[in-house]
Amino acid sequence: MTLVRVDRRQALATLAASLLAPVTVRAAESDPSMKPPSALYLQARTVLANGREIRTARVTLDLPRLAENGNSVTLKIDVASPMTAADHVRTIHILSEQNPIATIGRFHLTPRAGRAFVSTSVRLATTQNVHAIAEMSDGSLWEAQAESVVLIAACIDGG
């Protein structure tokens, strides 16, 4: 009886390990060996930068680390800005590295916002990095990026 129990436990452990294995592989894949950014993304980024440097600071992008359904992923963007007439965020751009269209949306703010904040729901075609790029009233560009592991892909209607 004891031996049988141990065997059962081992069998369960093996089963559990085999169930967990794909998840571990997926997580490992998503980090360094993730697909390189698409040519479309790089082009959209170049057009947006228009020769300006995009610095990584001042922007916070809150994106779920794991998106069960890529058809609707809610994100939040905050930018450190006094939001005065002289110094405010003019536009927040959301860019995707892997969607069929790199630019997801643009949000135009005014000093009347009081706070540089926007939240929306996006579609993610696959596991990827999303970038939030803030364009300030002085023309400077600041960004944050975040990765989301997508379980169900989006971007195909009815799919």
Next chain:
Amino acid sequence: MRPARIVVPETAKVGEIVEIKALIQHPMVTGHTAAGANTEPRDIIHTLTVTYDGAEIFRADFMPGIAANPYVAFTTVATVTGDIVFTWTDDKSEVTTAARTLRVP
């Protein structure tokens, strides 16, 4: 006109930063199907503008990467009692407007 929901506080103090949320029912048809890109006509809401007491305070350009039933949240500084008016426009030029009054005593 499509069903839309807006969340705005009923009242706020002068200078208070209030959060505004809005959601509109729209399928946001990307035009991409299993058969490939642009295999059906695109029909998305491409623009949302928001005015407060007649002046524009927020504008969004949506691309097909925005989820169906587009949702946005943002903030504004309460100044005077006035209407906050949302206007959504889609690819078929269908326009939906919805408004809430923010009272600033």
